Amino acid sequence: MDRNEVFVTTKVISKFHGYESTLKGIEESLARFQFDYIDLFLIHDPFSGTERRLATYKALQEAKQAGKIRSVGVSNYGIKHLEEIKHAGCDMPAVNQIELHPFCQQRPIVAYCKENGIVVQAYSPLIRGKVDHPDFLNLANKYSKDPAQILIRWSIQKGFVPLPKSANPERINSNLNVFDFELNSEDMAKLESLDRGKDGAVTWNPVDAP
Secondary structure, three states: OOHHHOOOEEEEOHHHOOHHHHHHHHHHHHHHHOOOOEEEEEEOOOOOOHHHHHHHHHHHHHHHHOOOEEEEEEEOOOHHHHHHHHHOOOOOOOEEEEEOEOOEOOHHHHHHHHHOOOEEEEEOOOHHHOOOOHHHHHHHHHHOOOHHHHHHHHHHHOOOEEEOOOOOHHHHHHHHOOOOOOOOHHHHHHHHOOOOHHHHOOOOOOOOOO
16 A cells, blocks of 8 residues: 555644654654654644643644644644634644534534634544434434434534544445435434533543633
């Protein structure tokens, strides 16, 4: 397989945030993968505080300029954290990876990302397997799909990049089989009505970290 057929994403966690430690982590990642560059390097979370977050981001930006990273992104960033990057005079991230599904739609963050040209990646789009909600089951029956495919399709139609997790080849293929149908506007609205705000999150969702 050629290198250009593989898209590699990795992250720097808050424990290793900081300018020098991030540069070191980039070199270690390149050595571990035995690649000349990483496609997407994310800041995993915003827990390290303003100073270390920005130092980490600037290190990633420098690595991008040096050709070691193709794109710089963030994960679990709220509007405050994204504004922090903008006010520091840095380029905005290419990606913000946040928890997104019908129960947790994070609308203000999504709107901010779209206004600023940031791609929204949706993690936990299958709600950690909680796909037995009656609305999901009814729509699956209506469209002759399974509930996971309904959730992935919803995410795509919302303009997100869903990240369903599976190590099962059959399930992976099923998750890809979502481009031969489209949810109508009424069904999209039905799923959007399920939003529970922060209470709908099924993971840590640290978008409000100080």
